[in-house]
Amino acid sequence: MTPLLETRGIDKSFGPVKVLHKVEFSAYAGEVTALVGDNGAGKSTLVKCVGGIHPIDAGAIYFDGRQVQVNSPRDAGDLGIEIVYQDLALCDNLDIVQNMFLGRERRNGLLLDEAGMEELAERTLSSLSVRTVKSIRQQVSSLSGGQRQTVAIAKAVLWNSKVVILDEPTAALGVAQTAQVLELVRRLADTGLAVVLISHNMNDVFAVSDRIAALYLGRTAAQVRTADVTHAQVVELITSGRSGDLGLKNGVTP
């Protein structure tokens, strides 16, 4: 099975600091791939490279088996790669529909096609089985953290995206809302999307992911199936880059 999104040997430096060393990463359609690693391991940088925000120094990005150039967020969007950032980038003073279509409004001639956008937004939300919002004409300022995350994710899904990357979607949420968002993450994968979940929370990772990719000091420590590893092994991969047979063979010094 070819991965939908794959990076091969990506290097990235910021000035004298080398942040990514030959990073290998794959995400498969219909699966949730958890991207884990300690602070500064390079998770966000890798995602930003894939999202076209940072240019890569070496290596290549493959999408559906072919090599692609991602030079801007627009290129990523055209390929069907959507990133939901930690700070959700929603406008509080606009309603759910307006936020979901922000910057890509549907028009009827000069005027906005409000009814059409509302219909499509409603269809997208119900396809994700989102039933927790009173009205999709509600202002985002009146939504809870979990509901906002849901809107941000739905916004990413709206555009026939194929890969959805979620940066710490549950970091700021309570227990009940975390469960709600994780179910949504699972459902995204079940509809055939490749989902990449960046998370610090091992419980979340084991609850929803099919595969785990661990980064350690800018290197790929391991890519494993979630079913094949234990909680403790993943923690070891994150903190020391190796765990028994898994992980980096030669010791890497910080």
Next chain:
Amino acid sequence: MNQVKELPGEAVAAAKQSPSLGNSLRGYVERLRGGDMGALPAVLGLIVLCSAFAAARPAFVTSINFANLFTQGAAVTLIAMGLVFVLLLGEIDLSAGFASGVCAAVLAVALSEMGLPWYVAVAGAILTGVVIGVVLGTLVAKVGIPSFVVTLAAFLAFQGLVLVLVDEGTNISIRDPVIVAVANKNLPPWLGWAMYAGCVAVFAAVQLLRARNRSRRGLAAEPLSLIGARVGTLALIAGLAVYVLNLERSRNPALVSLTGVPIVVPVILALLVLWTLVLRRTAFGRHIYAVGGNTEAARRAGIAVDRIKISAFVICSCMAAVGGVVAASRASSVDPNTGGSSVLLYAVGAAVIGGTSLFGGKGRVLDAVLGGAVVAVIENGMGLMGYGASVKYLVTGSVLLLAAGVDALARKRAAAAGLR
């Protein structure tokens, strides 16, 4: 895993809220409680002020004074309508008053000194507004100087520019019949009624069509009762206004008859409809709200934030130009004080009193018109009461402070309610 758990403490509506008059009313009360006052303070203020002045000075409720209110408040209202765009971004334009003065001076020079036809002069004035807006907007958006400083500098510079244009303080009188008519002449009574009928009919038709279109697509549509109430209220208030304005208000009707809706009223209405349409129904308007609400989110959504900012300043300065033309028309002349003294603060006051937030992201063009009415009533009523400029300034200043206070407190309240 296809069932979302019902979460405690979170409103999970099994069925969609049925749209009815009662529910709309409840929704409105909920918004008020949440700190979103909208235009309510302006409407209440208008009612209180009018009742107070009417009780104190019977002259306030005469038809001649009613007509005066419109022509007195027109220039400030027009400038305030433009300011709404800049305020929506969370910016400010302190130079809008003198920008209107500069544009009025351009108009006067073109008409009286160069003898150009009125439409060329008006085009020149508005073009001047465009240029001013582009310069201010570029300095704010591209160079990154805070709008407060840019427009404060422009406020001073434009005073100088007006002086240059009117030759260090001479008064240029305007005799062009078309320009003078704008703020001094009235529509024939039949035309007033015809426009009234047309406006109400179009308003009702637009509302009904939208509701029908939405219910046909299976979306929540506004109930007929709500649309009926809205159209009825508009028809009643506007009908009353047209009726009063069509009464004879000349002191000596045998000599000269003075009836009809002042020409500035349809001018303001047309611009109100135009800018409301732009803000509410176009992608450009949506982007203005987005930039005012969360600039970073707008940028990530691919909106050209700089271009939006510059356009808002251009619209603001253009509306200042229109306000300048109306002011010049009302005075039939332009002098170094046109657009000066209190015009700008009245305009900012009008927008804020009407419910436009100084923090950006919230406001409507209609707010400027309602707030403009409040400012006009205060100025007019105070004049009738025989108070001098001192009291007028004090009261208007207090009202502006009060409105800004309401705005800030509403925001705090919304934050406390977890809405922001």
